[in-house]
Amino acid sequence: MVEYITGILALIGVLSLFCQWLGWKLRLPAILPLLLCGLLLGPGLGILKPDAIFGELLFPLISLGVAIILFEGSLTLNFKEIKDYGRMVTHLVTIGMVVTWVAISLATHYFMHFDWALALLFGALVVVTGPTVIVPMLRSVRPKSQLASVLRWEGIVIDPIGAVLAVLVFEYIAASQDATSHILMSFASILALGFGAGAAMGYLIGWVLRRDLLPHYLRNTAVLTVMLGTFVGSNLLQEESGLLTVTVMGIWLANMRGVDIADILEFKETLTVLMISALFILLAARLDSSAMMDLGWGAIGVLAVAMLVARPISVWLSGIGTNLSTADKWFLSWVAPRGIVAAAISSLFAIKLEELGVSGAEKIVPMVFLIIIGTVVIQSLTAGRWARFLKVKAGSVQGILFFGASAFSREMAKLLKAKNIKVMLADTNWDNIRLARMDNIPVYFGNPASEHAETYLDLTGIGRVLVLSPYRQLNPLVSFHFQDYFGSEKVFGLNNMEGTSARHQASEAYKKRLCLFGEGVTYAKIASQMARGGILKSTTLRESFTLVEFFRRYGESVLPLVYLQGDKLRIVTAGCEIPATGIELISLIPVEAQQYAREQQEKEALDKAKAEQEQAERDAFARLAQQEQTAPDMAMASSADVGEKSNGQ
Numbered sequence: 001m002v003e004y005i006t007g008i009l010a011l012i013g014v015l016s017l018f019c020q021w022l023g024w025k026l027r028l029p030a031i032l033p034l035l036l037c038g039l040l041l042g043p044g045l046g047i048l049k050p051d052a053i054f055g056e057l058l059f060p061l062i063s064l065g066v067a068i069i070l071f072e073g074s075l076t077l078n079f080k081e082i083k084d085y086g087r088m089v090t091h092l093v094t095i096g097m098v099v100t101w102v103a104i105s106l107a108t109h110y111f112m113h114f115d116w117a118l119a120l121l122f123g124a125l126v127v128v129t130g131p132t133v134i135v136p137m138l139r140s141v142r143p144k145s146q147l148a149s150v151l152r153w154e155g156i157v158i159d160p161i162g163a164v165l166a167v168l169v170f171e172y173i174a175a176s177q178d179a180t181s182h183i184l185m186s187f188a189s190i191l192a193l194g195f196g197a198g199a200a201m202g203y204l205i206g207w208v209l210r211r212d213l214l215p216h217y218l219r220n221t222a223v224l225t226v227m228l229g230t231f232v233g234s235n236l237l238q239e240e241s242g243l244l245t246v247t248v249m250g251i252w253l254a255n256m257r258g259v260d261i262a263d264i265l266e267f268k269e270t271l272t273v274l275m276i277s278a279l280f281i282l283l284a285a286r287l288d289s290s291a292m293m294d295l296g297w298g299a300i301g302v303l304a305v306a307m308l309v310a311r312p313i314s315v316w317l318s319g320i321g322t323n324l325s326t327a328d329k330w331f332l333s334w335v336a337p338r339g340i341v342a343a344a345i346s347s348l349f350a351i352k353l354e355e356l357g358v359s360g361a362e363k364i365v366p367m368v369f370l371i372i373i374g375t376v377v378i379q380s381l382t383a384g385r386w387a388r389f390l391k392v393k394a395g396s397v398q399g400i401l402f403f404g405a406s407a408f409s410r411e412m413a414k415l416l417k418a419k420n421i422k423v424m425l426a427d428t429n430w431d432n433i434r435l436a437r438m439d440n441i442p443v444y445f446g447n448p449a450s451e452h453a454e455t456y457l458d459l460t461g462i463g464r465v466l467v468l469s470p471y472r473q474l475n476p477l478v479s480f481h482f483q484d485y486f487g488s489e490k491v492f493g494l495n496n497m498e499g500t501s502a503r504h505q506a507s508e509a510y511k512k513r514l515c516l517f518g519e520g521v522t523y524a525k526i527a528s529q530m531a532r533g534g535i536l537k538s539t540t541l542r543e544s545f546t547l548v549e550f551f552r553r554y555g556e557s558v559l560p561l562v563y564l565q566g567d568k569l570r571i572v573t574a575g576c577e578i579p580a581t582g583i584e585l586i587s588l589i590p591v592e593a594q595q596y597a598r599e600q601q602e603k604e605a606l607d608k609a610k611a612e613q614e615q616a617e618r619d620a621f622a623r624l625a626q627q628e629q630t631a632p633d634m635a636m637a638s639s640a641d642v643g644e645k646s647n648g649q
Helices: 002-025 031-044 050-074 079-085 087-112 116-125 131-141 145-176 183-210 216-237 242-254 262-285 289-293 297-318 326-334 340-355 361-390 407-418 430-438 451-456 475-486 523-531 547-554 591-648
Strands: 399-403 423-427 443-445 462-467 491-493 535-541 559-565 568-571 583-589
Touching: 002 031, 002 262, 031 262, 031 340, 031 361, 050 145, 050 216, 050 242, 050 262, 050 340, 087 116, 087 145, 087 297, 087 361, 116 145, 116 340, 116 361, 131 145, 131 361, 145 183, 145 242, 145 326, 145 340, 183 216, 183 242, 216 242, 216 262, 262 340, 289 361, 297 326, 297 361, 326 361, 340 361, 399 407, 399 475, 407 423, 407 430, 407 523, 407 535, 407 559, 407 583, 423 430, 430 443, 462 475, 475 491, 523 583, 535 547, 547 583, 547 591, 583 591
Parallel strands: 399 423, 399 462, 423 443, 462 491
Antiparallel strands: 535 583, 559 568, 559 583
């Protein structure tokens, strides 16, 4: 039996990884492969029976997993940043969420005959979308930049807000089942402990982190351990208060000044990916296939209301006062897939409510899974066609992500931004990021190939990646990551492999992409030229000043970088042929080239002055010759006049 359980756990881990990879490869939400895997192993083949395998440990495992998911989600809710997401996002996560909650709750009550409390809980559970389902869909559909940003940030922000709403509704239902005390008194104690203990523990952890009282290697482990301890302790003091406590704790920590939670958030996200994947397979395996079939047409009616009534109304009300077009609103009205958070929380709540003897609780999980399957499958298959029909798909993506925010990258990004090309600078060096922010350039602080970047790095409008950093160990990771994302022909790097030992040599496939700006151009060469006073310059090439004349003016040391041809941005690489005219060329002009250009201009000025002087001398000589030629004629004319006068007399 021990070997069997060990084998099942290992199988879940391997399948979780495979499902995540499959979702990434197919550009689909990973929730679909995970769901199919769980259904196949559980109801399908009968291999995985979570209740039989884990027994009494199943409920604690799910509880701790949901606590981690809620805490990680709440760490992303920074109230100061919500206003930066735009009016539409703010409206969607407030007005839109309430409209969706009310509409789905009404449909659930009347179509499924749930009592009002259970209908309100179900409505709260399915208001969240979530980045885990939105981001893969956006990669596939590629709507225009503004719409992609709205959907992406809505999914990120509504996750913790919707979770708080669901937890509050659940706490009220749980309190109403307590026959030994008044409902309002029990609910008030849950709220008091949840908000009070959550805020206190959030402040305590933030205070410890802000004063660096923990070594760096213990920070993540300490936060996770304290969070789980707080969850358990809160439940011991007041039953069912733990989820609210850890959610408030995460929100408090996210909004506390002077606390850097970037490393903690990345660690929690890595843990959450593993936790979510394993949990979802287990939860899907617990589903009774007949339970979903028994839901009847009422469940289809609820799904229809969620997709065709609740979402459009929430979008159109939220869009009042925004600059979104009618087509934009219709597109947003169709895209709102539900995610893994709803599945995990609903499963936990269903187990607890069944223990409390709440009638109809057994239908919550099948209903939530039906909403998830319906929204993800239907919208994944149709969103692309809908975007094309509405003409809201992004055109040719011209934006550039720079990995490395050195002085060269910042100057290049400023020039391109002035040409209305979207740019984004990513770096793990805070000083570089700070200087880029001072130049008002969009930035991402951290590793752009990390799990955190998967959710929070806004790549809308970005179509290519230039690896311009000195980090030799990190550059290949970033390159391969974005080659999988954009395609190998869209990712270029500098050739920084010279002088590396045999054990650190890169693969031939990677070396082929190290052709940026020409053969043998390295980060050290560019950094050296910038440090010595090199500048970036934009030059328009036309018939009167061609590429040949450009090189004649600046010499061979000038380094062409990119050029604009119409509305297309082209990257200069080794072997690339640059058009002679009709482009706007951006180049790095080293000090030598600047001096050479000055000498050429001075020489041209001297030559021009000399030519003008020679021309003036020639003109003067010509005038003198003309005067000498016309003098005798004038003399003869005067004599003839005198003769005529004499004869007349």
